[in-house]
Amino acid sequence: MSATRPLANPALVRTDVDGEFVVYDPRTGMFHYLNPAVSLVFDLCDGTATTKEMAAAIADVYERQVSEIETNVHTIVDRLQHDALLAPSGWSPEDSPPRTADDVDQREQIRLEVPRSS
Amino acid sequence: MDELNHLGWVVEKTFAVAGYVFGIRTNDEDAGDWLSDVLGRYEVEDGEAEPYFSLWLGRDEGVGQAYHIVYREGTDVLRTLDPGLAAWRLVRELELLALRGRRDGVYLRASVVERDDVKALVPSDIVPRLRMAGRRVTRELVLPFDPVVAVDPETGTLVAVGRELDVPDDAYADLARRIGEQTAGAPATHVPPHVDVVCAFAYRPDEAEIEPVSGAYAAYLFAPDVLNVAGAPAEALTALGRLVSRSGRLLVHESDIRSTYERLRAVFERPSP
Numbered sequence: 582m583s584a585t586r587p588l589a590n591p592a593l594v595r596t597d598v599d600g601e602f603v604v605y606d607p608r609t610g611m612f613h614y615l616n617p618a619v620s621l622v623f624d625l626c627d628g629t630a631t632t633k634e635m636a637a638a639i640a641d642v643y644e645r646q647v648s649e650i651e652t653n654v655h656t657i658v659d660r661l662q663h664d665a666l667l668a669p670s671g672w673s674p675e676d677s678p679p680r681t682a683d684d685v686d687q688r689e690q691i692r693l694e695v696p697r698s699s
Numbered sequence: 700m701d702e703l704n705h706l707g708w709v710v711e712k713t714f715a716v717a718g719y720v721f722g723i724r725t726n727d728e729d730a731g732d733w734l735s736d737v738l739g740r741y742e743v744e745d746g747e748a749e750p751y752f753s754l755w756l757g758r759d760e761g762v763g764q765a766y767h768i769v770y771r772e773g774t775d776v777l778r779t780l781d782p783g784l785a786a787w788r789l790v791r792e793l794e795l796l797a798l799r800g801r802r803d804g805v806y807l808r809a810s811v812v813e814r815d816d817v818k819a820l821v822p823s824d825i826v827p828r829l830r831m832a833g834r835r836v837t838r839e840l841v842l843p844f845d846p847v848v849a850v851d852p853e854t855g856t857l858v859a860v861g862r863e864l865d866v867p868d869d870a871y872a873d874l875a876r877r878i879g880e881q882t883a884g885a886p887a888t889h890v891p892p893h894v895d896v897v898c899a900f901a902y903r904p905d906e907a908e909i910e911p912v913s914g915a916y917a918a919y920l921f922a923p924d925v926l927n928v929a930g931a932p933a934e935a936l937t938a939l940g941r942l943v944s945r946s947g948r949l950l951v952h953e954s955d956i957r958s959t960y961e962r963l964r965a966v967f968e969r970p971s972p
Contacts, residue, residue, distance in 0.1 A: 594932040594933050594936060595936065596918070596933075596936035596937055596939070596940045597915075597940070598913070598914040598915035598918055598940040598943065598944060599913065599914050599915065599944070601913055601914070601915030601916070602915065603915050603918045603919045603922060603936055603939070603940070605922065605928065605932045605935070605936060607929065607932055610928075610929065612919055612922040612923060613919075614915060614916050614919035615915075620915075
């Protein structure tokens with residue numbers, strides 16, 4: 582289910598390359614590539630706008646009907662939520678702090694240190 | 700790693716570099732002594748870590764020279780007739796571990812391949828696979844031995860990575876001398892500041908051979924090869940973004956070794972990569 586006012590997960594690190602985002606999740610060590618449409622919606626996920634308001638903003642820029650855009654925005658927000666790129670509804674900075682960078686390094690270290698079965 | 704266990708390893712030692720504890724094994728007693736003499740300050744006495752790196756020295760058995768091979772887990776990262784080069788690469792692999800903890804730059808497991816003044820940045824793990832496509836590979840392409848480059852986050856330019864471990868300059872010649880062979884010594888680690896194209900690889904044998912990709916997608920494909928991304932994630936993504944923004948971006952779909960090589964070779968023949 583889409584968050585009421587979607588907020589990009591503050592734990593993420595992102596960079597914008599020509600209108601597309603590459604996102605790094607330090608909690609999982611995973612990277613995400615966001616295509617232009619997803620990047621556009623993700624960039625609007627600042628916790629202040631509903632999906633309908635985001636759709637209206639996009640429709641205004643691209644001179645389209647909100648109804649044409651809103652379903653796609655919902656779908657993208659749901660996907661972002663599924664991939665944990667959005668903060669959970671009701672999230673606050675005190676909730677479940679993201680793992681630190683050193684924790685991610687630790688996983689690699691453990692992989693080297695733990696003997697595997699021969 | 701299991702598939703290498705039958706090869707006849709005679710020495711296994713444990714080392715610790717930058718907090719990583721791992722084993723190195725070799726099939727040669729002389730090389731075992733060399734490990735302790737050259738990397739002694741990193742050796743863990745009485746350690747019993749699983750081997751993560753392997754150094755196979757191919758001694759001449761009367762039927763011509765045999766390859767010296769450096770393995771990381773089960774992957775051969777270098778096959779060479781030069782024992783000093785194998786020693787250098789083994790030490791370099793250890794240095795990659797040390798780079799994981801660095802916060803002063805962005806370190807990328809990638810190498811610059813050249814042909815006729817065209818330069819392509821490729822993931823370094825593809826290089827040993829390319830070498831297996833036959834002798835003409837090294838006639839047609841300049842393939843580097845160094846598996847790492849640094850990327851300046853401010854400019855996206857490439858920079859050669861210096862030595863990380865305290866190893867004597869003559870350590871590589873020392874191994875060659877111990878086994879009675881010659882060496883050309885440590886290879887040059889020059890890196891051009893800019894490349895014409897960044898070239899990612901993915902195993903999709905049934906798709907188009909070479910595909911232009913966006914800057915973000917190229918950065919995404921190279922991102923897992925940033926050694927110190929966990930410690931400097933913002934710098935890493937910024938550096939990758941700037942790197943790919945100033946060059947062509949291609950995705951080569953891997954197939955068998957020979958086809959993969961042909962596809963990379965074709966990259967250098969494109970009018971404007």
